[in-house]
Amino acid sequence: MTKNLDNEQKYSRTAYADGPRLLADIGATHARFALETAPGVLRAVRVLKCDDFTGIVPLLHSYLADHAGTRINHAAFALANPISGDLIRMTNRDWRFSTDEVRRELGLNTLLIVNDFTALAMSLPGLAGGDVMQVGGGTPVDNAVIGVLGPGTGLGVSGVIPTLDGFVTLGSEGGHVNFAPADEREFAILQFAWTEWSHVSNERLISGPGMEIIYRALADRNGMDVKPRSSPEIISGALEQNDALCIEVLECFSGMLGGAAANLAVTLGSFGGIFIGGGIVPRMAEWFAKSSFRARFEAKGRFTDYLAQIPTYVIMTPNPAFYGVATILSEHLRGRSGANTLMERVQHLQHELSPAEQRVATLVLEHPRKVLNEPIAEIARLADVSQPTVIRFCRSLGFLGLADFKLKFASSLTGTIPVRHSQVRRSDSTHDLSAKVIDNTVSAILKFRDQLDVVSIDRAIHLLRKANKVEFYAMGNARVVALDGQHKFFRFRIPTASYGDSHLFTLAAELLKPGDVVIAISTSGKLPELLAAVDAARATGADVIAITSSKSPLAKKASICLSVDHSEDSTTFLSMISRILQLLLIDIISVGISLGAQGGESEGETENKRLLISHTDV
Numbered sequence: 001m002t003k004n005l006d007n008e009q010k011y012s013r014t015a016y017a018d019g020p021r022l023l024a025d026i027g028a029t030h031a032r033f034a035l036e037t038a039p040g041v042l043r044a045v046r047v048l049k050c051d052d053f054t055g056i057v058p059l060l061h062s063y064l065a066d067h068a069g070t071r072i073n074h075a076a077f078a079l080a081n082p083i084s085g086d087l088i089r090m091t092n093r094d095w096r097f098s099t100d101e102v103r104r105e106l107g108l109n110t111l112l113i114v115n116d117f118t119a120l121a122m123s124l125p126g127l128a129g130g131d132v133m134q135v136g137g138g139t140p141v142d143n144a145v146i147g148v149l150g151p152g153t154g155l156g157v158s159g160v161i162p163t164l165d166g167f168v169t170l171g172s173e174g175g176h177v178n179f180a181p182a183d184e185r186e187f188a189i190l191q192f193a194w195t196e197w198s199h200v201s202n203e204r205l206i207s208g209p210g211m212e213i214i215y216r217a218l219a220d221r222n223g224m225d226v227k228p229r230s231s232p233e234i235i236s237g238a239l240e241q242n243d244a245l246c247i248e249v250l251e252c253f254s255g256m257l258g259g260a261a262a263n264l265a266v267t268l269g270s271f272g273g274i275f276i277g278g279g280i281v282p283r284m285a286e287w288f289a290k291s292s293f294r295a296r297f298e299a300k301g302r303f304t305d306y307l308a309q310i311p312t313y314v315i316m317t318p319n320p321a322f323y324g325v326a327t328i329l330s331e332h333l334r335g336r337s338g339a340n341t342l343m344e345r346v347q348h349l350q351h352e353l354s355p356a357e358q359r360v361a362t363l364v365l366e367h368p369r370k371v372l373n374e375p376i377a378e379i380a381r382l383a384d385v386s387q388p389t390v391i392r393f394c395r396s397l398g399f400l401g402l403a404d405f406k407l408k409f410a411s412s413l414t415g416t417i418p419v420r421h422s423q424v425r426r427s428d429s430t431h432d433l434s435a436k437v438i439d440n441t442v443s444a445i446l447k448f449r450d451q452l453d454v455v456s457i458d459r460a461i462h463l464l465r466k467a468n469k470v471e472f473y474a475m476g477n478a479r480v481v482a483l484d485g486q487h488k489f490f491r492f493r494i495p496t497a498s499y500g501d502s503h504l505f506t507l508a509a510e511l512l513k514p515g516d517v518v519i520a521i522s523t524s525g526k527l528p529e530l531l532a533a534v535d536a537a538r539a540t541g542a543d544v545i546a547i548t549s550s551k552s553p554l555a556k557k558a559s560i561c562l563s564v565d566h567s568e569d570s571t572t573f574l575s576m577i578s579r580i581l582q583l584l585l586i587d588i589i590s591v592g593i594s595l596g597a598q599g600g601e602s603e604g605e606t607e608n609k610r611l612l613i614s615h616t617d618v
Contacts, residue, residue: 016036016037016038018073018074019070019071019072019073020035020036020037020043020070020072021035021036021072021073021074021075021076021326021329022035022064022072022074022075022076022106022108023035023036023042023075023076023077023322023325023326023329024060024063024075024076024077024078024325025077025078025116025119025319025321025322025325026050026056026059026077026078026079026080026116027050027080027116027152027153028050028080028090028091028092028093028152028153028154029049029050029051029152029153030047030048030049030050031047031048031049031050031059031063032045032046032047032048032319032321032322033045033046033047033048033063034046034319034322035067035070035072036322036326039326039330040323040326042319042322044066044067045319046063046066048062048063050093055095055097056095056097056102057097057102057105060102060105060106064106072106072108073108073109073110074108074109074110074111074329074333075103075106075108075110075111075112075329076110076111076112076113076114076325076326076328076329076332077111077112077113077114077325078114078115078116078118078119078120078321078324078325079113079114079115079116080092080115080116080152080153080154080156081115081116082115082173083113083114083115083118083171086098086099086100087099088113091154092153092154099111099113104458107455109452109454109455110329110332110333112325112328112329112332114171114325114328115156115158115171115172116156116321117148117149117150117156117157117158117172117277118158118169118170118171118172118324118328119321119324119325119328120148120150120156120158120277120315120320120321120324121146121148121158121159121160121169121170121324122160122167122169122323122324122325122327122328123320123321123322123323123324123327124146124148124160124275124324125146125160125167126323126327127275127315127317127320130317131315131316131317131320132275132313132314132315132316132317133285133289133313133314133316134311134312134313135276135288135289135293135294135312135313135314136293136294136297136298136311136312137308137311138273138308138309138310138311138312139309139311140271140272140273140311141271141272142272143162143272144162144269144270144271144272145159145160145161145162145268145269145270145271145272146159146160146270146272146273146274146275147159147261147264147265147268147270147273147274147275148160148274148275148276148277149174149175149257149260149261149264149274149275149276149277149278150276150277150278150279150280150281150315151206151207151208151210151211151253151257151278151280151281152207152208152278152279152280153207153208153209154175154203154207155175155201155202155203155206155207155210155260155278156175156277156278157172157173157174157175157264158170158171158172158174159172159264159268159270160272162272169324169328174202174264175201175202175203175206175207176201176202176203177201177202177263178199178200178201178202179193179200179201179202179204179205179206179256180259180263182255182256182259182296182299185218185221185252186252186255186256188217188221189205189213189214189217189218189221189252190205192213192216192217192220192221193205193213193217196213202256202260205253205256206253206256206257206260207280208230208231208279208280209231210253211231211234211249211253211280212228212229212230212231212234214249214252214253215228215229215234215245215246215249216228218245218248218249218252219245222245224245226245229246231280232283234246234249234250235250235280235283235284238250238284238287239284239287250284250287250291251291251292254288254291254292254293254296255291255292255293255296256296257276257281257293258292258293258294258295258296258297258299259296259297259299261274261276261293261297261312262296262297262298262299262300262307265297265307265310266300266303266306266307270310271309271310273310273311273312273313274297274310274311274312274313275312275313275314275315276312276313276314276315277315277320281314282314282315282316285314285316288314289314293312294312297312342408342409343364343365343368345397346361346364346365346397347361347365349361349396349397350362350365352396353393353396354392356385356386356389357385357389357392357393357396359383359384359385360379360383360385360389360390360393361393362383363379363382363383364409367382368409370382371406371409372406372409376390376391376402379402390402403434407438407442440577441576441577441580444566444577444580444581445580445581445584447566448564448566448581448584451563451565453562453563456560456561456562456563457562457585457588457589457592458592459560460545460560460562460589461589461592461593463517463543463545463559463560464489464494464517464545464589464593465593466515467494467515467516467517468495468513468515468516469494469495469496469497469516469517470489470494470495470496470497470516470517470518470519471496471497471498471499471508471509471512471516471517471518471519472485472486472496472497472498472499472518472519472520472521473499473505473508473509473518473519473520473521473530473533473534474498474499474500474520474521474522474530475500475502475522475527475529475530477523477578477579478521478522478523478579478582479498479500480579481521481547481579481582481583481586482498482500482519482521483498484583484586485498485519485521485586485590486498488586488587488590489590489593492593492594502527502529502530505529505530505532505533505536506529506532506533506536508533509533509534509536509537509540509542510536510540511540512537512540512541512542513540513541513542514540514541514542515541515542516537516540516542516543517542517543517544517545518533518534518537518542518543518544518545519544519545519546519547520533520534520544520545520546520547520548520554520558521546521547521548521582522546522547522548522552522554523548523549523564523578523579523582524548524549524552525546525548525549525552525553525554525555526552526553526554527554530554531553531554531557534546534554534557534558535557538557538559543559543560544557544558544559544560545558545559545560545561545562546558546560546561546562547562547564547582547585547586548561548563548564549563549564549565550563550565551565562585562589564578564581564582564585566578566581
């Protein structure tokens, strides 16, 4: 990954079309922020002290105050904390927050929060020689597992595993494994730590606070009466003042870190190397290179030769977690927009296939839409192979057959497949016509997911939660969607009605009052009767939520527009996929209302909401 932060002109043509991305590396002591304006290009890097803020939201607002005119849609944070679910309680700070509430507060479309060492691990494949300092011998093996650990306020541990499609990181809390002393001195330190904690993990000792425990333990063991020192003071005392006790502390600390690194190496089989991150070791890098770290790393009895082959490095580049968390965010957004990971897999494995199967692979890579839309006989003809060869190609990639391959392939392609009933031919088998119908729908849903306006959905949910009553207006094919919405909303004990007669629209609209909400559903958004009813509803002070095309007249008249911009020739064919997307929006806002409702529920209401959530498979 390129780390040139100054050459803006080089990346100006590849700047993100939807604006810069907010990146953060939030530890227990410091929070580091940056805006990524293009792949690998960081701007506005700033470090804030966490002690200056009462929580993560004030912290974020403080950084973003300098960028008030900049629209930020996507963000990713690396956090020194286990990440599990929406609610996060920080281990080393008295902060707790909901990821989704923070996303809403900042008005973001995307917010990812990952463990800080997961992010650091993801940065490792992109580090260059100048970014690290090797300690000791060993040579990395290409495409091998890499381990990373780093002492700071805590002890982070992770790893990165190569796959055909890139790298997979380990979400690990390996810093909390039991500390294992290697000699009498370390056992004395462990006994001292036991006086404070019943369980002593590696993190208790191999960290900044741990260094301070080691200092007090060694002073006690040596019969010395000393005042406690902070870890920066201990490092300064050893390197600048040549203090004997401080030097002994660093020796112990480095040896313990070497033992922990060796345990990680044999656990993961990290022949790609072990990397040391965190904020402590780089501050004493020159001394650390000559310390007992490497000797202790290789001191593994029968596995000494095994470990001697594995190189160890100290990460010296500043803010490496930014590059890892940026990669994770990029892959997430790429996946949302239908990343061609299966195309890349075909390309990667092509040379391992038989010559005939390679011709099928070439057809897939050069004409993916033809492969999706054509029956097996035509695919075989275009690739100049037999039909069994097409099946063998699919099975070589791990699929059951052509239909299974097409289903997965459709979801991995960017964009939608043109929807035309003519795609289904009389000669198609049931397998092929099923695959085509599902392919069209899956592809459209993936694109729809990528284009969702979550801010508008949030506003719609908020509006509907406090609505006095809700009325659905729809005609034709959209009438089914309106009836589905009426059925779901009625379970919330919201007075709900549905009208599908153009004469009743305006009559019903004229009876509305402020606090009432109309949900108008139309694929085209151009029906004159529906537009007149919406005008009448707005005149009474009611709000209108439109589920329609974003550029339609209906969208312009509505209080909120939930866009469905899938293109279908509704003059010739039924709007099948648009109807499915409209139903999905009804499900999304229904579940949003259900999950957000608080208090005042009867047992029956609670059961209805539970059934609704179960029905929508949340």
